[in-house]
Amino acid sequence: MHPFTREHEELRNAIRQFLQKEIVPHVEEWEQSRRVPREILHKMGNLGYFGLNIAEEYGGGGDNPLAEAVLHEELGRINASGFANTVGVHVGIAMRPVYRFGTEEQKQKYVIPGVAGEKIGALAITEPGAGSDVAAVRTKAVRDADHYVLSGNKIFITNGVYADFYVVAAKTAPEAGHRGMSLFLVDRDTPGFYVQRQLDKVGNHASDTAELFFEDCRIPAGQRLGEENRGFYLVMQNFQWERLMIALQTLGTAQASLDLAVDYAKTRQQFGGPLTQFQVIRHRLVDMAVEVEKARRLTYHALDLYARGIDAVTETSMAKLTATETACLVADMALQIHGGYGYMNEYPIQRAWRDMRVTRIYGGTSEIMKEIIAKRMGLVP
Template sequence: MYFTDAHEELRLHIRKFLEKEVQPHLEEWEEKTFPDSIFRRFGELGFLGLRYPPEYGGQGGDYFSAVVLSEEMARVGSGGLGMAVAVQAEMATPPVFKFGTEEQKRRWLVPAIRGEQIAALAITEPDAGSDVAGITTVAHRFGDEFIVNGRKIFITNGARCDWALVVTKTDRDRGHSGFNLLLIEKGTKGFEVTRTLQKLGMHSSDTAELLFEDCHVPAGNLIGEEGEGFKNLMWELQGERMIAAAGAIAGAQRVFEYTMEYARNRKAFGKPISDFQVIKHRLVDMGTKVAAVQAFVYQTAQQWDRGEYPVREISQAKLLATQVACDVADDAIQILGGHGYMREFPVERAWRDARLARIGAGTDEIMKEIIAKSYGI
């Protein structure tokens, strides 16, 4: 219904690559992050431009091509790597493609699709997370440049990026019309990575705090029309939430399958623990929640792929998928018992990695506020 033969061929291609070139290194990368060269390899294989037109080096696929990549990244079992790739392909570059000029696309989008440039999206600040309108990073225009001052925090790919798409405020008195998206390149005077942050999960990816101090940015780095940054960011966040939902529920499916196999093979009191009703019923609950939410995620992804703007459904999909991912990982640890708490078993990492999805791209609470507003309450 949703996936064609071409999608399944792509899935097999991605899976073979991940099993051969990524899986053997995951434990090492969890300890010290993955190398920058992995982006170039993804780019060489076309995985960073699945939805972009061939004229920019993309594959010309639909949104379900991106869903396939997200699902296979979840299957490999490294949330950090999957998130880093998603930031590159589905968060930082889409605004450049949709709102950027032809020159900007050639300069930044094409190399990012090839994996030659690493991209980051810088929204969150130390005192402004869910309250995007409350950001204080300012960009005042003087002639043919902007001067940027402020801080960004929790930025995936931030420590290694070649450029960051930065949400800035240019006029405090204009409300939502006072925002701009500025693309700021590494090496720009006044742009500094102040520290790399240590996290509960997603260990294979870097997360950084960025400082902009009298940072002079050419006006030609403005992505989209001046004053339309907030509106354009809201569009970006819908795609970000959609891909977060797809990755989260795919990760939950992987954990469910692993746990079911474990329960069939693990024996206690002389028989497999899957024979005990309490375990059976917990597995049934896990599988049922995953199946139901996955169907809703696919349905919503199809709306997004058609060019619709289903804000309510995307918010619901993101809310449900990320909650189920956390619930399933927690149930898996309970079924595995002591083994589930150990680093040598994959559910421990899945539990840690899954938790971020209920915070990033809009917290559970923000999703509920958006959904409530759509109902007129």
């Protein structure tokens, strides 16, 4: 059972063909250059791939979370997580809150060009002192007549170097804790906003990750996203789709790792035959297939609930936890089956192994997923 219709499967085929033709041949080059070229994002926008879950009046194809889910799963399937992160952050977590919580003016300014791939977004919440503890954000936004003045810094921001707009979490009432946070839209060229540096990561190299800095950065009051002091709640709502998106992308890469391992085990000859002659290898591949299927069932179940508007916080957290842990486990087992070749950069399994590691950290760590589930189970005193 899965929640997709025949139209979704047709879309899946079209996206798969596009990715094979336009993305796969360039993955290594973009990994080396540490960025995704703008032209390809523009092209995807023109083809409608950034508006799969956006109303037609803003240039999209209609509100359809399952269609966007197909995009994320297929992005995962090509084992190019750096590219998938660039697209995923723009479509799934930066443009999404503007579409959901923005004013008409904000949607005209960011969603329409965002859908077209002309403007790319980033979401800036994490700070050196505020990782899992989102409420600990210290970046301040002080009201000054018809402006807000932002000061503070952000770390680990995906698309941080090359984005055109940033959805930024800042405190408007620092003494009120999580009830004193608001969201703001900051344009890249705003005076007082700086990209401090591009960070050097273990994997996901095509995705740019940056440290950002705000110093007396004045933005018009109309750039506030949503009500003042409601930002924390908007961030929490945004997390649901972000976690499903991560589950879908990692599920795709877990499947890709399994496929690579199966192909390799069938062709690699040792002791007079293919690796699949050894029962231990066959059983390992079966174990991997079972884990991927379990992650798929849970992820599709959470997605189905979400798409039907049913509270899916528990299932979404379970899906994110399971899919990311599975993707790491399966990539590791797949690399082992490749032997020494798996550790060579010319074999794609090493990329899955490196790239999947961070999925247990971003979008809420595995430990935080367990805490959310524990709360929902009534276990937290």
